[in-house]
Amino acid sequence: MATAPSVSYSMTVRLEVPASGTAVSQLTTVVESSGGSVTGLDVTASGHEKLRIDVTIAASSTAHADEIVQKLRGIDGVALGKVSDRTFLMHLGGKIEMTSKHPIRNRDDLSMIYTPGVARVCTQIAAHPEDARRLTIKRNSVAVVTDGSAVLGLGNIGPHAALPVMEGKAALFKRFAGIDAWPLCLDTQDPDAIVEIVKAIAPGFAGINLEDISAPRCFEIEARLREALDIPVFHDDQHGTAIVVLAALHNALRVVGKELGDVRVVMSGAGAAGTAILKLLLAAGVKHAVVADIHGVVHAGRPDLVGADGDSPLRWIADNTNPDGVTGTLSDAITGADVFVGVSAPDVLTSADVAAMADGAIVFALANPDPEIDPALARQTAAVVATGRSDFPNQINNVLVFPGVFRGLLDAQSRSVSTSMMLAAARALADVVGEDELNANYIVPSVFNERVSGAVAEAVREAARQS
DSSP states (O other), rough: OOOOEEEEEEEEEEEEESSSSHHHHHHHHHHHTTTOOOEEEEEEESSSSSSEEEEEEEESSSHHHHHHHHHHTTTTTTTEEEEEEHHHHTTOOOOOOOOOOOOOOOHHHHHHHHHHHHHHHHHHHHOGGGGHHHHHHHGGEEEEHHHHSSSSBBSOOHHHHHHHHHHHHHHHHHHOOOOEEEEEEOOOOOOOHHHHHHHHHGGGOEEEEEEEEOHHHHHHHHHHHHHSSSEEEEHHHHHHHHHHHHHHHHHHHHHHTTTTTTOOOEEEOOOHHHHHHHHHHHHHHHOOEEETTTEEEOOOTTTTGTTTTOTTTTTHHHHHHHHTTTSSSSHHTTTTTEEEEEEEEEEEHHHHHTTTSSTOOOEEOOOSHHHHHHHHTTTTTSSSSEEETSSSBBBGGGGGGHHHHHHHHHHHOOOOOOOOHHHHHHHHHTSOOOTTTTTTSSSSSOOTTTHHHHHHHHHHHHHHHOO
């Protein structure tokens, strides 16, 4: 699939060009003829004979950016200066920082914020541990915990390389929900060690956000922590994705005039996200679902449902889906389906597969960065198409959910995350899109819609209080 220029591969190139002639217009021509996009052109210094120009360019990949720079270097009379990758510049020194809520201007401030005044607060909490939520940052803090084993689409890149993602997650918590989140990248991938570490640091937090931990270990780690801790534990890769998918599906079905309990859903992907999506869809009322993985359709007769250590995670899927006993490949299962949800790999779905679906077909091709099918191809026959990408309509993005979910959990002082809370969050997110706004290209709101986080938080708060 051809990739359009993206701000993710944005760079600023400093060039010195002749003050007269056509050099400036040549710059734009070279960039655009190379498939790039000029998004800014600033003269930063001028003389009688030379101009210094900063050109900001969007490319489609690192290799594409290098190609454009080489072509700029080849323009007669142009001297190439510094080339700055704007994404890397944004990450220099990290993206988050800790700031004090109170100025420390004199000895009085120091005595109250720290010793000796702080001792009185410590004594109060020692006598009444529940006051930690009232008198410390605990009331508004979330730990973003990873072992670096399944980072974005990059795989097992380890804790150091995972840190930029966790910093970004913390920044989103603050921007969209006012929550103070702290990235904790653990140098172990042993489930026992991860559980013990998180249990040990839990007193300082009101919630735990597990992030980018590979399946099937993530299931065990989350289950054990939920059992052990008195604060909510939420694996965003599983449940955040599931909530947004359910919200988007509610609205996509409104577009095509179908009901959740009547549609046939086919899923590609049986990992952490796929399993969580499936469970939430079933809890919401889906009655007919079929799941396929790299080995084909999951059904009761598959030999890999039992492994050396007992039942595999596929056993639950086989026991709770595929009521008609479908076997074979994804293409075999997709015929006549109303909904496709993919959280698997690029190009596993063809145009012919989508054409074979029912009228009013809904396709959620969510593999990132390259979806299960080119969205343009899917739209030729599907009524509604969504992806995980920001350069197509209907982006299924977890940032629509996790800030509001945790805002609601923290405000309600919840000790857990329940299915009812996740269903409430999905319905609230769907309802942000009004009837006058809803169409095939707008089934989920923008991540910058100011109503999103508050609506999700309020729904989760109410569900938490009821439970």
